Amino acid sequence: MSEIIFHHYPVSPFSEKIRLIFGFKNLAWKSVMIPSIMPKPDVTALTGGYRRTPVMQIGADIYCDTALIADVLERIAPVPSLYPPAIAGLSRTVAQWADTSLFWTAIAYTFQPAAMSGILGDITPEQMKAFGADRAAMRAGAPRMSLPEATGQLLEYLRRIEDMLSQGSAFLLGADASIADFSTYHALWFIRRVPAVAGILDAYPLTLTWMDKVAAFGQGHPEKMRSTEAIELAHSTMPLLSDASLLDTHGIALGEMVAIMPTDYALDPVAGELVCASANEFAVRRIDERAGAVVVHFPRVGFQMKRAE
Structure with missing residues (x-):
C-alpha cells in the first residue's frame, strides 16, 4: 500500500x-x-x-x-476499530448527526462577530471578504442559521451529550471510542479553540473531560x-x-x-x-x-x- x-x-x-x-x-x-x-x-x-x-x-x-x-x-x-461490533450501526448514526446537524449548529454559533478574529487570526479586510465570498459560494444560497437559534440548539445538543456521558462511560457509546466520538468531537473542538465563544462549554464538565480523552489520542505520525x-x-x-x-x-x-x-x-x-x-x-x-x-x-x-x- x-x-x-x-x-x-x-x-x-x-x-x-x-x-x-x-x-x-x-x-x-x-x-x-x-x-x-x-x-x-x-x-x-x-x-x-x-x-x-x-x-x-x-x-x-x-x-x-x-x-x-x-x-x-x-x-x-x-x-482499534472505529465501529465496535456491538455499536457499529449506532455509532455511524450518531456520527452522521454530528457531521451534519451538530456541525452546522456549531459553525453558526462560532461564526459570530465577537469570535471572528479568534477563528481566522490576524487577516486583512480583503482576506476576510474573500473568505466570506468563498463560504457563501459553498452554501449556494442556502440561508444561515441565526445566532439565537444556533445558541438554543447548541445548548440542547450539549445537554444531550452530557447525558450520554452521565452513566460513567469513558466515551459516548460506552467503554470504547468509536466514530461517534471523533465526529462529535470535531464540532465542539472548533468552539473550544476560540476563547470568545468557548465559555458555552463550561457548564458541561463531563463533556470537557471526554473531549480531553479524545484529544489525548494525538494525531499519529x-x-x-x-x-x-x-x-x-x-x-x-x-x-x-x-x-x-x-x-x-x-x-x-x-x-x-x-x-x-x-x-x-x-x-x-x-x-x-x-x-x-x-x-x-x-x-x-x-x-x-x-x-x-x-x-x-x-x-x-x-x-x-x-x-x-
Missing part, C-alpha cells in the same frame, strides 16, 4: 476529526497543507473540482468526505509533504480500485460518464467515468494533465450522481 497523504489546513474541523483518527490508529501520514478557500489548483488537479476539506490520497486514489475516509482507514488499520510532490506521486501511480461493483439505483452502467456532487452544499460536480457504485461508495476515473489517471471516491450517503451533460 502506498503512503497516506492528507490534504488539509490547521483550523478545518473535519480535518481535526481525521487527524485524531490517525492518532487513534497510530498511523503515519504525509501532511499537505492546502488553502482554506478557492482557488486550490493542486487539490483540483487531484479531485476534479471537489472543494471541501479534507481530502485523502493513496497513490492515484483520491478519497473525498470524512465518512468515506474513516472507512478507508478502518480497512487499512482495523484495530505526520511528516510534511509539498502538494506538488503529491501530484507527481499520483501521476506516477496506477489507481488501485478495490471495488468495481454496481448497485444500480440510477439506470447508469459502469463505464458511463457521470457527474458526482454533494447533496447539501459545495455543489461542485466532479465528472468522470463511473468505475464503482457499490452499496456505500461512488468512484469515477478521470484524467488530469498534471495528476494523470486518478480515481476519485465519494460516499454514497450525502452525494448524488447524474449522467454527465
